[in-house]
Amino acid sequence: MFYIGIDLGTSAVKLLLMDSEGKIVNIVSREYPLYFPHPGWSEQKPQDWYEQTILGIEELIQDVDKEQVAGISFGGQMHGLVILDEDDNVIRPAILWNDGRTGEETEYLNNVIGREKLSAYTANIAFAGFTAPKLLWVKNREPENFARIAKIMLPKDYIAYKLTGVHCTDVSDASGMLLFDVKNRRWSEEMCDICGIRVGQLAKCYESYEAVGTLLPQVSAQLGLSPSVKVAAGAGDNAAAAVGTGTVGDNMCNISLGTSGTVFISSKQFGVDRYNALHSFAHADGSYHLMGCMLSAASCNKWWMDEIIGTKDYAAQQQPIEKLGENHVFFLPYLMGERSPHNDPEARAVFIGMSMDTTRADMTQAVLEGVAFALRDSLEVAKSLGIELKSTKICGGGAKSPLWKKIVANVLNLRVEVPESEEGPSMGGAMLAAVACGEYASVEEIAAKVVKVVETVEPEAELVAKYEERYQQFKRIYPACKPLFR
Structure with missing residues (x-):
């Protein structure tokens, strides 16, 4: 059928x-x-x-x-x-x-x-x-x-x-x-x-x-x-895209590195964080999900490449980047304000930490890392509700960059899995139709059968430790800058 x-x-x-x-x-x-x-x-x-x-x-x-x-x-x-x-x-x-x-x-x-x-x-x-x-x-x-x-x-x-x-x-x-x-x-x-x-x-x-x-x-x-x-x-x-990537059942995660960015976490348990930093919604699989939305994700890299550097060859600009977890330049990715977890439409993007020996590659690296750090902000809220994750799917235009996937895996300390199909909501819709027609008994059953992982990026202990130190610095920048955005 x-x-x-x-x-x-x-x-x-x-x-x-x-x-x-x-x-x-x-x-x-x-x-x-x-x-x-x-x-x-x-x-x-x-x-x-x-x-x-x-x-x-x-x-x-x-x-x-x-x-x-x-x-x-x-x-x-x-x-x-x-x-x-x-x-x-x-x-x-x-x-x-x-x-x-x-x-x-x-x-x-x-x-x-x-x-x-x-x-x-x-x-x-x-x-x-x-x-x-x-x-x-x-x-x-x-x-x-x-x-x-x-x-x-x-x-x-x-x-x-x-x-x-x-x-x-x-x-x-x-x-x-x-x-x-x-x-x-x-x-x-x-x-x-x-x-x-x-x-x-x-x-x-x-x-x-x-x-x-x-x-x-x-x-x-x-x-x-x-x-x-x-x-x-x-x-x-x-939610439909989550079905299409197999992000159903308990403690499953999907990260979308599109124009905007999302951290989508499926859960059998209903939960609301103290400050409503994440959206708490019902999920398409019959349970619940938490979702953090950042307004600028891959669009940060597009802005940096297209408007500031003036190039369409994104891969060439990422090629010189080698020393992950050692960058002294930080980037707040709030080009359009921010939703999760700050809910601050007046927030703005910031570079900080440059010196006379800062290179273009350092700045490019800071953009990629800044988006990953901001995704982790939402993940930390989910952790505060007792949610424990070991892996995440990843999709969206930014997921085509091997370097960015490696940065995300180590900043979040999660195994990053790339699904075979990137068709998102339309694939999820077709899968829901198959369940409605009795072809499969549940959304979880069809996801287990249909969704296939074609690439896996594992976090590396040494890099995870370096990025942990950098993240602790990153999360202090927004509170320090917040009064300047008013």
Whole structure:
């Protein structure tokens, strides 16, 4: 049988076709517009998502036996606000995860309602990108639109609705709305009251691997697929990517060295750190996860190479770097402020420790090490909750650098494993579809069968000790610089 994974991204929808054994049969990508109606705003039209998804599915399955397609599921951009009226028409363009208009609403939630209450209700505090502040913004600035709301959904859930006619979401994506009681895996009535909505306006919440319905007759006819094709709830992009890398079960970790960086830790136990430095979300495997997000990861190296040095040959700039753990130059990687663990939008990047004999290679090394040290900051928070890790998967553009992988392994003192497939959320979506269709009994079972490691980088005791000393110095720099950022 075949399974379709749909990764609804910010710039494009990426579709993947997987067979029962986990082999990738085909991949298709289709772009759609992004709108910036005011500085700092970011919107998209849900109809654009759906149109390109349908065209993408048609292209994806054109050369296979359509009768063999059994299931569809999703990974999707998180936090976006999609609102429908009583006739299921989209009321206004979706407000996306990277939209920055909700500063006042976020401050109201954190400082007037209070972080302690938010954490008690949802296991998280408010961020400008989350969904609840967006709802409050619509309530405050577009009251006529707010009055028309019959259903509140997330981006990928609009596609699921258009395919099945079911208003649905999943626990992992719902966790990022600030409307969801993560510990008890249900909507928070207290948060609904705060936002002036009813629980009934929110979509029904499923586990990520549960089928929400089957294809509507008109959709199955259009695509040439059986009306019995199951559609599973799917997951937020980070949770779906974690499924795709096998980061499921207890005490498993995945590090993403993309434009931004994430430390994703799956856990059977629910946990919230004292300062809400990490996001505490429900996971797509039926358990929980902690996630640290840094806003600039591989983008730090891109900035340093492209804008400062003026080169595209990243490997050549890394070649002279030999003495790991002995660099006296440090770099704070906060080019766009920082989320985890500092939650400080005013933080900025800093080089410190240069002398007359500092070289370009020292500076390049400091950038790579600074990102690794910042990832460790999030790992230290997880350790404070009793989580013990021995290894981590790694993915993203930065993971293509052998040097950077070695630095990460030794700064974090973890075995670093590179998975065979880098398809992330779309692969995770296809795997969730296979579980929903009964091909596999659980998410953990399919991950064990499908995810293969092709490279391993082991930490070295001598280097680990050197980097431990450097990290203890690094973590004192941000507190010292913090007053200067104001």
